[in-house]
Amino acid sequence: MKKLLVANWKMNPITVLEARQLWLASRRAAKGARNVQLVICPPAVFLQILVSGERPANLWLGAQDAAAAASGAETGGISPSMLRDVGARYLLVGHSERRALGEDDALVAAKARLALRLGLRVILCVGETKRDERGEYLKVIQAQLAAVLPKLPRAMLGHLVVAYEPVWAIGAQATESDTPAGFLEQKLFIRRVASQLIGRVGRHLPVLYGGSVDELNVADFLTAGEADGLLVGRASLSIKSWTKIIQLV
Numbered sequence: 430m431k432k433l434l435v436a437n438w439k440m441n442p443i444t445v446l447e448a449r450q451l452w453l454a455s456r457r458a459a460k461g462a463r464n465v466q467l468v469i470c471p472p473a474v475f476l477q478i479l480v481s482g483e484r485p486a487n488l489w490l491g492a493q494d495a496a497a498a499a500s501g502a503e504t505g506g507i508s509p510s511m512l513r514d515v516g517a518r519y520l521l522v523g524h525s526e527r528r529a530l531g532e533d534d535a536l537v538a539a540k541a542r543l544a545l546r547l548g549l550r551v552i553l554c555v556g557e558t559k560r561d562e563r564g565e566y567l568k569v570i571q572a573q574l575a576a577v578l579p580k581l582p583r584a585m586l587g588h589l590v591v592a593y594e595p596v597w598a599i600g601a602q603a604t605e606s607d608t609p610a611g612f613l614e615q616k617l618f619i620r621r622v623a624s625q626l627i628g629r630v631g632r633h634l635p636v637l638y639g640g641s642v643d644e645l646n647v648a649d650f651l652t653a654g655e656a657d658g659l660l661v662g663r664a665s666l667s668i669k670s671w672t673k674i675i676q677l678v
């Protein structure tokens with residue numbers, strides 16, 4: 430299987446011009462990386478601009494969030510159908526930064542279910558805020574999966590990817606990433622829980638790693654960590670780092 434390399438630009442960059450430059454760099458690098466499936470998740474306002482023009486077959490667009498309704502009276506909302514119509518093929522759901530703004534498991538499940546029904550591939554983000562010696566954090570991940578996976582349309586489960594992102598490893602305030610060995614344990618745990626919840630498809634669920642991924646740790650997460658792909662925040666905003674990461678994958 431191709432490795433899935435996902436860029437989460439978050440609320441960056443500020444201008445269309447910068448977004449275009451970042452996108453063009455991904456396009457150049459994608460051409461030399463046939464065994465990598467690249468997904469760029471820009472702010473939704475940039476999707477339509479970026480999707481126009483020629484694009485290698487391994488470069489896709491995704492969105493960072495969507496409403497849990499297809500249309501209607503929801504001021505400020507953007508529906509999965511709209512995102513699909515302007516070029517998104519993937520959707521991040523349940524990112525810790527959205528959960529921190531008040532998104533609970535029920536809403537995460539509703540968003541994931543609708544997005545799959547409306548034709549998007551879903552990257553479901555899970556992860557604990559802190560790690561403890563006694564393994565209590567595993568219950569957090571289990572609960573996040575149990576709240577969502579059984580609610581998803583069974584026929585669409587092949588369009589589901591899980592991203593394990595320990596919250597303590599994400600963003601500028603993170604002191605470190607997880608270790609490849611630590612991630613591998615999580616990947617096996619996630620697959621075991623998933624297979625209990627949704628059966629056989631859970632055993633093969635692709636699991637990505639996210640949280641302080643950079644040029645220095647990318648290779649280890651893919652080899653020793655056996656990650657099916659990576660979800661990259663900060664390092665995807667620097668053309669130099671991002672190009673290097675694509676080459677390494």
Ligand code: PGA
Pocket residue numbers: 437594598599600601603639640641642660661662663664
């Ligand atoms: P980071 O963010 O790579 O900047 O730690 C990852 C994410 O939040 O998806």
